[in-house]
Amino acid sequence: MHGFIAVYLRELLILKYRFKRQLSGMAVTPLLYLLTFGYAMGDIIRMNGQSYLEFLIPGLVAMSSMTQAFAIATDINVARFYWKIFEEFQAAPISNLAYVAAETLAGVTRALMAIIVILLLSLCFGVSLHYGFWFWLAILLNATVFASLAVALAMLVKSHADQSLLTSFIITPMAFLGGTFFPLDNLPGWVQKVLSMLPLTHASHAIRSSALHQTQSPTDYWLLAALAMIFFLLALRCVGQARD
Amino acid sequence: MIEIDQLQKSYGTVRAVDGLDLRVAAGELFAFLGPNGAGKSTTIRMLTGLTRPDGGSARLNGYDIRREPVAAKRQCGLVAQQTNLDNELTVRENLDIHGRLFAMPARERRERIEELLAFVEMSDRAESLVKTLSGGLKRRVMIARALLHRPPILFLDEPTVGLDAAIRRRIWALLKRTRQQGATLFLTTHYIEEAEFLADRVAFLDQGQIVALDAPERLMAGLGTWAIDQLDESGLSTSYFASREEAGAFCTLQTQELTLRRVNLEDVFLDLTGKKVR
Numbered sequence: 001m002h003g004f005i006a007v008y009l010r011e012l013l014i015l016k017y018r019f020k021r022q023l024s025g026m027a028v029t030p031l032l033y034l035l036t037f038g039y040a041m042g043d044i045i046r047m048n049g050q051s052y053l054e055f056l057i058p059g060l061v062a063m064s065s066m067t068q069a070f071a072i073a074t075d076i077n078v079a080r081f082y083w084k085i086f087e088e089f090q091a092a093p094i095s096n097l098a099y100v101a102a103e104t105l106a107g108v109t110r111a112l113m114a115i116i117v118i119l120l121l122s123l124c125f126g127v128s129l130h131y132g133f134w135f136w137l138a139i140l141l142n143a144t145v146f147a148s149l150a151v152a153l154a155m156l157v158k159s160h161a162d163q164s165l166l167t168s169f170i171i172t173p174m175a176f177l178g179g180t181f182f183p184l185d186n187l188p189g190w191v192q193k194v195l196s197m198l199p200l201t202h203a204s205h206a207i208r209s210s211a212l213h214q215t216q217s218p219t220d221y222w223l224l225a226a227l228a229m230i231f232f233l234l235a236l237r238c239v240g241q242a243r244d
Numbered sequence: 245m246i247e248i249d250q251l252q253k254s255y256g257t258v259r260a261v262d263g264l265d266l267r268v269a270a271g272e273l274f275a276f277l278g279p280n281g282a283g284k285s286t287t288i289r290m291l292t293g294l295t296r297p298d299g300g301s302a303r304l305n306g307y308d309i310r311r312e313p314v315a316a317k318r319q320c321g322l323v324a325q326q327t328n329l330d331n332e333l334t335v336r337e338n339l340d341i342h343g344r345l346f347a348m349p350a351r352e353r354r355e356r357i358e359e360l361l362a363f364v365e366m367s368d369r370a371e372s373l374v375k376t377l378s379g380g381l382k383r384r385v386m387i388a389r390a391l392l393h394r395p396p397i398l399f400l401d402e403p404t405v406g407l408d409a410a411i412r413r414r415i416w417a418l419l420k421r422t423r424q425q426g427a428t429l430f431l432t433t434h435y436i437e438e439a440e441f442l443a444d445r446v447a448f449l450d451q452g453q454i455v456a457l458d459a460p461e462r463l464m465a466g467l468g469t470w471a472i473d474q475l476d477e478s479g480l481s482t483s484y485f486a487s488r489e490e491a492g493a494f495c496t497l498q499t500q501e502l503t504l505r506r507v508n509l510e511d512v513f514l515d516l517t518g519k520k521v522r
Contacts, residue, residue, distance in 0.1 A: 002344055002345070002346075002347040003345060003347075005344060006341050006344035006345040007345075009341065009344065010330065010333070010341050013332075013333055013337055013341075014330070014332050014333070017332050017333070018332070079330075083328060083329075083330065083331060084324065084326050084327070084328035085328055085329075085330055087294055087324055087328050088328055088342070088345070089345070090293060090294050091292045091293055091294060091317060091320075091322050092317065092342075092345035092346060093313075093314040093315075093317040093318050093345075093346065093347075094345055095314075
């Protein structure tokens, strides 16, 4: 437990020092999406009886919970390759489980901060949805999926450049194709099948359904929970193998 | 006590550490001397759990580094070759996180941090962000951090590399004081004078193997006391002499420019391997 607290506390301290920068970074992208896609086009487009802003905000929540949780990979990467802080953890008498759990929780913490920023921004745009238990559970599961994936991949990459490539090839396409900005129902059947394999598609669906009080699909939650478990175990394995 | 038996590590086809056998007694200040790539850092990385050995075994105060890694890690502190402090945190926060990693109770952690900041003469910089410190101050923080959890064994990988002479001497004084407090110190260096000044025993490492191991004065005595360097058509050659008189007699027979000096550990290494340490 002491190892878990030490690693998580370090992440919180770094977050404290970067708080203003981090917060503005978390606000800028959603604000731009809300202004351009939501506000400017909001009156033109309607989605299943909702305004486009009401459709967009749960999508932004899903996307930000993914990108912010996954961003922990960059921090781990910098700590590993540039500051060599990872060696301090490796030389300490702490378990891999403590390290992975603390870094994953740090990713989830960042994701939750980003979501709060988006919800506050959406209030400024006059949109208030239903933010109940299932909404937050979907966010937590989605953030855990991507934070543990981030820890695993941060251990596998050999350089900071590799890390950027992973973000470009995994996160950016998913952010656009995972049901964040448009409904997948109108796409051809085979495209829908392919996109249904993305975790973000299920996160977007679960978050949107709960925020708009629509029918929930338990499959989304079970799938996210299973993926979170798989990626967490993968991260444990990767941290164990990170010693050269 | 450090016990190493047939420790091995390879990177591809290169044998970084090749069947190393070594005993370092409790309370000893031991130095590994050798050129870059000799296997010094790899040995320390294996002993401190940063690198997995390919073969062999090692025990730190009786704890096997492979079978009991957590207990073995509790026995040691590490000052790594590269600065590995959190630049964005303060000196105190860096030390506090380290104390938590080693499960130190809150009160003991606070007291020990004050004690070590005083020890490395940095009490006034406790709240400074690490990124604002000079290289020498960062090294001192690293030494304080490595000592925080009272490890019986302290590993130092090139602790003064890149530092100027004055700061290097301050760090030597710190290491001597640490040793006086009963710790076992195991350091790697390629600074000849550092090994001569600090170490009880020195091991010369070359291509992953120990080529000589003894007290510095005994290693040097094997060659002589005085050395004469002379430059001729074939390059720089060195001759060794037991006494100054013998060296003086040699000089009278020479016509080239000569330099008379005392024998040092570099001469021993050169004599053994044909290579320079640096």
